Amino acid sequence: xxxxxxxxxxxxxxxxxxxxxxxxxxxxxxxxxxxxxxxxxxxxxxxxxxxxxxxxxxxxxxxxxxxxxxxxxxxxxxxxxxxxxxxxxxxxxxxxxxxxxxxxxxxxxxxxxxxxxxxxxxxxxxxxxxxxxxxxxxxxxxxxxxxxxxxxxxxxxxxxxxxxxxxxxxxxxxxxxxxxxxxxxxxxxxxxxxxxxxxxxxxxxxxxxxxxxxxxxxxxxxxxxxxxxxxxxxxxxxxxxxxxxxxxxxxxxxxxxxxxxxxxxxxxxxxxxxxxxxxxxxxxxxxxxxxxxxxxxxxxxxxxxxxxxx
Numbered sequence: 092x093x094x095x096x097x098x099x100x101x102x103x104x105x106x107x108x109x110x111x112x113x114x115x116x117x118x119x120x121x122x123x124x125x126x127x128x129x130x131x132x133x134x135x136x137x138x139x140x141x142x143x144x145x146x147x148x149x150x151x152x153x154x155x156x157x158x159x160x161x162x163x164x165x166x167x168x169x170x171x172x173x174x175x176x177x178x179x180x181x182x183x184x185x186x187x188x189x190x191x192x193x194x195x196x197x198x199x200x201x202x203x204x205x206x207x208x209x210x211x212x213x214x215x216x217x218x219x220x221x222x223x224x225x226x227x228x229x230x231x232x233x234x235x236x237x238x239x240x241x242x243x244x245x246x247x248x249x250x251x252x253x254x255x256x257x258x259x260x261x262x263x264x265x266x267x268x269x270x271x272x273x274x275x276x277x278x279x280x281x282x283x284x285x286x287x288x289x290x291x292x293x294x295x296x297x298x299x300x301x302x303x304x305x306x307x308x309x310x311x312x313x314x315x316x317x318x319x320x321x322x323x324x325x326x327x328x329x330x331x332x333x334x335x336x337x338x339x340x341x342x343x344x345x346x347x348x349x350x351x352x353x354x355x356x357x358x359x360x361x362x363x364x365x366x367x368x369x370x371x372x373x374x375x376x377x378x379x380x381x382x383x384x385x386x387x388x389x390x391x392x393x394x395x396x397x398x399x400x401x
Contacts (some may be wrong), residue, residue, distance in 0.1 A: 103302035204395035218309030223394035231261030
């Protein structure tokens with residue numbers, strides 16, 4: 092059994108990235124003078140070996156400042172992305188990083204705080220570069236005539252490369268290729284739960300959760316755009332793309348029980364806990380670690396965020 096604070100702390104498990112970088116010799120990934128990620132010493136060593144062996148022009152290494160940056164001449168998103176794609180394809184074929192065995196053919200955007208995208212990187216390598224990633228999580232729920240809320244929860248396919256068989260939101264996914272959060276939400280609802288676009292668009296933006304996670308694959312500072320979608324009583328989600336094995340319709344009390352049993356994927360657990368707080372199911376009177384939970388759900392991140400133009 093876990094407490095709710097232990098669950099969100101497991102997701103937000105990097106307390107001080109500067110201290111961790113100093114202790115473990117992490118390299119900073121820098122673009123246009125801005126910190127955009129961190130790499131472990133072992134990943135840097137493997138990357139350096141491939142770059143040197145192939146005389147590849149993508150990156151330069153500063154061992155005094157412990158930084159990784161792009162080589163001169165790679166000064167735009169297109170040229171940087173092409174150079175990284177070529178290098179990662181080589182590293183995948185040589186099995187340089189274990190994470191590349193989970194290749195997704197999906198590009199994640201990296202932002203440097205200016206307008207636009209600084210570089211696009213294959214999703215499977217995002218952990219190695221320690222870049223800030225973005226996703227959407229959709230809380231699908233129903234409301235009875237008496238006002239009782241129940242959540243639709245997906246059980247991940249046993250064949251998923253990450254967290255197989257764990258509980259998840261009704262739909263969720265990473266935001267790749269510079270897609271907008273709203274567009275991604277509608278897409279994921281259709282792909283994972285068979286929710287038609289006209290119904291998905293009834294969803295309401297409910298804010299964000301942020302955390303700094305770490306796994307055996309690397310570092311993952313992440314922002315999740317959260318949506319709440321109230322569904323008709325007679326609507327039943329259907330797995331459509333192989334990502335989800337089945338769906339469960341559970342009371343909020345049951346959701347809390349399954350959270351504490353450790354059945355939810357960690358960032359999905361954080362999202363459910365955020366939902367329970369916003370809906371008044373968890374309060375300072377019923378949860379003694381309420382404020383610490385909030386701190387872990389809304390972690391400031393040191394990495395640049397996208398700039399949205401009016």
